[in-house]
Amino acid sequence: MSTTSHHDERIATMTFASVYPHYVTKVEKKDRTKEELHQVIEWLTGYTEIQLHKLIEDKVTFETFFKNATLNPNAHLVKGVICGYRIEDIENTLTKQVRFLDKLVDELAKGRKIEKILRVEK
Structure with missing residues (x-):
């Protein structure tokens, strides 16, 4: 399923500050920490916690x-379906990057081990 130009534009103009509290709530509801979210x-x-607070x-946008x-060189390893879209099939670069973030937050909230979320090779 590909995204529409309207969808891509809406994502581009959305502020990180408007979504960040939802990320925090989502992970904390599942007994994960804000520190893990920041990690x-x-x-x-590549943003540190201080940089994140400044961006917020x-x-x-x-x-x-x-x-x-x-962007982490291993970001392309983030795959799967999030918000009804298969990440690998999203053509718009920005929309794909936002969905990478959504997927990582989702994995954290679902209790996946940090090493797996961060695609750490053994």
Whole structure:
């Protein structure tokens, strides 16, 4: 299932600050910590906790959030279905990156081990 241009535009203009509290709530409801959430976000984007707080304070859009991120070289290993979309089939780069983040948060909330979420090879 491919995304529409309207869907991609809506994601691009959405602020990270508007979604972040939902990520926190989702993981904490499942007895995971904000620190683990930050670890997952840092793995994907390279942003430290201090940088994350600044991005939230500045109310940056997802477009700016990912434009300035240093995406993990193993991000392509994040696969599966999230929000009804198969990540591997999403053509829009930004939408795919946002769905990478959504999928990692979902895996954390579902109790997956951090090593698996961060695609650490043994």
